[in-house]
Amino acid sequence: MRRLVLPLLAVLGLSAQAPLLDPHTEDVQERRLANGVRLLVVERRAVTAFHAALVFRGGRAEEPPPLAGATDLLARALYGATWPEDLDPAKGGGSLDALLKEEEGLLEALRLERLHQRKAPEAATQAQALGASLWTLHQAVRARYSTSPLADLYAARxxxxxxxxxxDALLVQAELPxxxxxxxxRTEAQRLTVLQLSRFSEARAALAAELRSRGPQGLPMIQGAALPGHPYGRDxxxxxxxxxxxxxxxxxxxxxxxxxxDQLTVVLVGGLSMDTVLPLVERTFGTLPAGAASASTEDPLLPEIPADLGDRRIQASLGGTPALLVGWRIPARPHRDHLALRMAARLLEGPSGRLAQRLVRQKAVAQSAEVWMDVPGGRLPGLLVVRAVPxxxxxxxxxxxALxxxxxxxxxxPIPTDEWQRALTQIDVEQLRIQDEPGALARTLARAWVEAGDWRQAEQEVQRLRNLGPETxxxxxxxxLNPSHRTTLWLQSGTDESQDPLEAETARVLKALAATRIEDLAQREHLVSEGLRQLRMLSLDERRRTLKLLEAQLTPEKR
Amino acid sequence: MRPLAALAAITLTLPGQAQTSIRPQTFSLPNGMRVVLLEDHERPLVRARLNVLLSRDLETVHPGLAALALRVLGHSDAGAFGVDEFEQLLAGAGIELVPALRADGLSWNLLARSRDQDLALGLLADRAFRSVATSLTLETDRLASWRETERLEASPRAKLRLLLEPDWTLQAPTLDHLSAINHPDLLAFYARALRPDRAVLILQGDLGLEQAKRLVLLSFGTWTVQAPPPVPATAQATAKTTADAQTPTQTPTQAATASASAPAAPQAPRILVRSPRPALLAMAVAAQPEDLDPESAALLALLLPGDPALAPAQLRLESRNLVGELEADPSGSAASAETSMLERLQAIRQRGFTEADLHRAQAAWSESRALITLHPEAQVAEALAEARGGSVSPARVQALSVETLNQGLRRWLDPARIRTGVLAGPVGP
Structure with a gap:
């Protein structure tokens, strides 16, 4: 009986309810300030707080190689916390900025000294003295920090x-009454004006320690192989x-x-109206100096990778569970095929998706299967990635x-009608949820602006998705999703990469070769990493032959 | 686990009743199930959380049992539906039904369009108490549980965190623990845990009180308390072994580590996890004392993470645990990193907080109540805390004295409650 009752209730429910709500374009109000800042406001009268998203278009993809990691460092050092001393650096005796400049000099001297030590371990070193000076300086810097718990200005409120x-972007999200x-x-405008970065050295050390202990991972590996030489492929x-x-x-x-x-959009969702916020935003964000005309109008030139680069394969042993990652190069979000691919991903993903049904439950060849669109971003051509565990x-x-x-x-x-309808229903529920959660709505609007160039796409794409046909x-x-766009990564269980003798030997030879030709240690290590990554795409036999060729270039005593 | 931890963090940092016009309405079913309705017709959506308290009876003390039981349940037929049909019904209506295991018990979180609320609540009830857990999928699910543990263990940091987990429901099981669980254990667990008189259902969204009463009665009215089957001998044996192996401050893994590596029990049991790469990280986990009043817990949760005395260590709140981490120079010693982490925590414990700190925390807490209106899920979590008697009272927050606060601090950071461990590189001390 229940078997009949529940579907019947569902059908009755379908006809009894009001039409589905969508993200209403009219709910979103937009203004552009004279200096280029965009402001989007979505008022929610029942809410007594607000969710604010500051989204700076650019992100990791626009970092030049010497500044790789700058976006991550800004996320940590500029926005990681809201310290009072970062906003009012002149308070108290002496200038915090002067101390931080001194710290920068000492840190750089110490880094160079350590590099020198690696080259000539027997030479006399100043490292200890520099370390002591740095420690003393850090005490002076820390003495200027607030000693009160709840020093973070937002946490205190x-x-x-x-x-x-x-x-594609640096996204900052705040919530306050x-x-x-x-x-x-006032705080955010001041933060951008002062750019104090008082915790820079701590943030840099923490990020470096994290990256060092993390080791190689599947997703960056497939990005690097599928998008070689492109910032999207950078690890x-x-x-x-x-x-x-x-x-x-x-x-x-x-x-x-x-x-x-002009790189900034401010999205506000909550108990605030445009009439209330606009004067305040103009008085604060509106006073930030606009960038140079040439810089503000030109996007950086990024390399383009042909989507049909050819079928690529990599095998790696990182330890842990074996996994299969397959990535297809797909167009950027504004491309006409992007929405159709998004729908394809939806048909494949989730507990009721094809991969879970067929690979996990019916054929039982996979423990799990996940699908990700726009890896690592959607502003430029990226990847559709499937990760499955056998x-x-x-x-x-x-x-x-089987995949x-x-x-x-x-x-x-042909795609069955009920499967198609199910995907559309899931999109409807997802849209409702986004509308119901201010943070999700702010992120959706921000992402549409960054990736598609216009926040309105957040709604327009949903409408277009509904009008797509299965044939499209x-x-x-x-x-x-064809072989010429494909990159496949086999992550095998077993030993860690560092214990793979062929990889270890190749790394040794590459390092020795690089040392004879490149002075700069940073460039040298980058070249070795890149070389190893490219070599992983070759078959085992090809890797062995390449190693022999490389060894032949070394002097006999270094072989 | 991460989204759940994040939600828990939001909930814990936004305690107390929200400054919202939504007034909780409560009712109970004759079978003892309690229901709280947060009526909100802003959008055609309904959220629900069905929470069942887990007993700490010895019969159920198997690390991994609750997680495995939840996994088996998710792969079982439910009510009149086969598991595939059940999944298709959920997907067809876009209903999200997500099980979760947390310190506060077993939960199912539901999200559905309000037009599908009848179907959604019916399916939730089917899953919670009409599931037919056969032994067919037990072996597959046991293996999947073990694989999940292995996957977590592949990350040395996650492995260390797991080893330090004080809550038995969330501890990672050993292979022996998992192997010892059989089908009768699961049935006994379901009979003891999945009872309407232990359950609270929170409903939030586009449904009225009368409609909610009708729906809940239709879906959950036939849920009855089952007589628990006799405790299987294997369960008793495993429970006894587990209990014997655990001192009040040691997980079974810690006990094994301590007995294998040190002839004499160390003062602070140290767990050392090796990373294939250079690293040195000391971690400390302090579980919130069971009897700590919610007001002190809420204010300490605000004050502790940003305390400058911790620098450069970091402290965060994960569910009911304070988790401290201190990154140190990989060439340093594991013991000194661990000591350094502990010293920082003890320095704060001994120093305590001042009246000024208390006032700042009280003000921050009061202001933070507005933020809950941004998070429908947090409203559900707060209603659940209130139904379970764990909610924070604004009046008691304002009346809290600095002595009570510091007493709570001393108990939370009592060295006997803190579990510590170190993540170190492949070679070294």
Whole structure:
């Protein structure tokens, strides 16, 4: 009986309810300030607080190689917390900025001294004396910090802030009571004006330690292989020496460019109206100096990678569970096929998606299967990635074959109506949820502006998704999810990469070769990392032959 | 786990009743299930959380049992539906039904369009008390549970955190623990845990009180308390072994580590996890004392993480645990990193907080109540805390004295409650 009752209730429910709500464009009000800052406000009258998103378009993709990691450092050092001394650096005796400049000099001297020591271990060293001076200086700097718990200005007002570095943007999200809106405006404008970065050295050390202990990972590996030479393919762990050489003044200079007003959109969702917020935003964010005309109008030139670069394969042993990662190069979000591919990803993903149904439950060749769109970003051509973990007793080859069968089915067999309808229903629920959660709505609008160039796309794309036909999706999958766009990574269980003798030997030889030709240690280490990554794409036999060729270039005593 | 931890953090940092016009309405079913309704017709959405308290009876003390039981339940037929059909019904209506295991018990979180509320609540009830847990998927789920533990262990940092977890429901099981669980254990667990008189259902969103009463009665009215089956012998044996192996401050893994590596029990049991790369990180986990009043806990949760005396260590709140981390120079000693982390915590414990700190925390807490209006999920979590008697009272927050606060601090950071461990590189001390 219940078997009949529940679906019946569902059907009755369908006809009894009001039409679905969508993100209403009219709910979002937009203003552009004279200096280029964009402001989006979505008023929610029942809410007594506000969610604010500051989104700076650019992100990791626009970092030049010597500044790799700058966006991550800004997320940590500029926005990690809201310290009073960062906003009022002149308070108290002496200048915090002067101390921080001194710290920068000492840190750089210490870094160079350590490099020198690595080259000539027997030579006399100043490292200890420099370390002692640095310690004394740190005490002086810390003496200027607030000693009170709840020193973070937002935490003291019951709010909080987080910052995320992404491939396309730096996203800062804060939540505070509505009564604190003016305080938030003043604080954020002051933060961008002062750019104090008092905790820069701590943030840099923490990020470097994190990257060092993290080791190689599947997703950055497939990005690097699928998008070679492109910022989207960059693994920050390969740029550690550059990161450690970055100075506070470098980051400040970068922040002045990356966080300039025309790169910024402020999204506010909560108990605030445009009439209330606009005068305050104009008085604070509106006074930030606009960037140079040439800089503000030109996007940086980024390399373009042909999508049909050819079928690429990598095998790696990182320890842990074996996994299969397959990535297809797909177009950027503004491309006409992007929405169809997004729908294709939806048909594949989730507990009711094809991969879970067919690979996990029916064929039982996979323990789990996940699908990610726009890896690592959607502003530029990126990847659609499937990650699947084989079930006990099933090989990666078997899983790969089963995955490709599903992709072929998607491309060739008609998509059943109920499956299509299910995907549309899920999109409807997702839209409702976004509307219901201020943070999610702010992120959605911000992301649409960054990736598609216009926040209105957040709604327009949903409408277009509903009007897509299954044939369009199949056509797009045939165009993009094909072998020439594909990169496959086999992550095998077992030993750690560092214990792979072939990889270890290749690294040794590459380092020795690089040492004979490149003076700069940072460049040298980057070259070795990049070389190793490229070599992983070769077959075992090709890797052995390459190693022999490389060894032949070394002097006999270094072989 | 991460989204849940984040939500828990939001909930804990936004305690107390929200400054919102939504007035909780409560009712109970004859079977003892309590229901709280947060009526909000702003959008055609309904959220629900069905929470069942887990007993700490010895019969259920198997690390991994609750997680495995939840996993098996998720792969079982429910009510009149086979598992595939059940999944298709959920997906067809876009209903999200997510199980969760946390310190506050087993929960199912539901999100559905209000037009699908009948179907959604019916399916939630099917999953919670009409699931037919056969032994067919037990082996597959056991293996999947073990694989999940292995996957977590592949990250040395996550492994260390798991080893320090004080809550038995969240501790990572050993292979022996998992292997010892059989089908009768699961059935006994379901009978003891999944009872309407232990359950609270929070409903939030687009439904009225009368409608909610009708729906809940229709879906959950037939849920009855089952007589628990006799405790299987294996469960008793495993529980006894587990209890014997654990001192009040040691997980089974810690006990094993301590007995294997040190002839005499160390003062602070140290767990050393090796990383394949250079690293040195000391970690300390302090579980919130069971009887700490919610007001002190809420204010300490605000004051402790940003305390400058911790620098350069970091302290965060994860569910009911304070988790401290101190990154040190990889060439340094593991023991000194661990000592340094502990010293920082003890320095704060001995120093205590001042009247001024208390006032700042009280003000911050009061202001933070507005933020809950931004988070429908947090409203649900808060209603659950209130139903369980763990909510924070604004009046008691304002009346809290600095002595009570510092007493709570001393108990929370009592060295006997703190578990510590170190993550170190492949070689070294």
């Amino acid at each position: 019951g709010g909080h802030q987080t910052a995320t570095a992404g491939a 509505a009564a604190d809106f003016e305080f938030w405006c 920050l762990a390969d740029h550690l020496p550059a990161l450690e050489a970055m100075r506070r003044s470098d980051l400040q200079a970068w922040a002045r460019r990356a966080c300039r007003p 079930s006990e007793g099933h090989s990666l080859a078997e899983l790969e074959g 490709h069968t599903e992709i072929l089915r998607l491309q060739q067999e 999706v199949q056509l797009a999958t045939r165009t993009w």
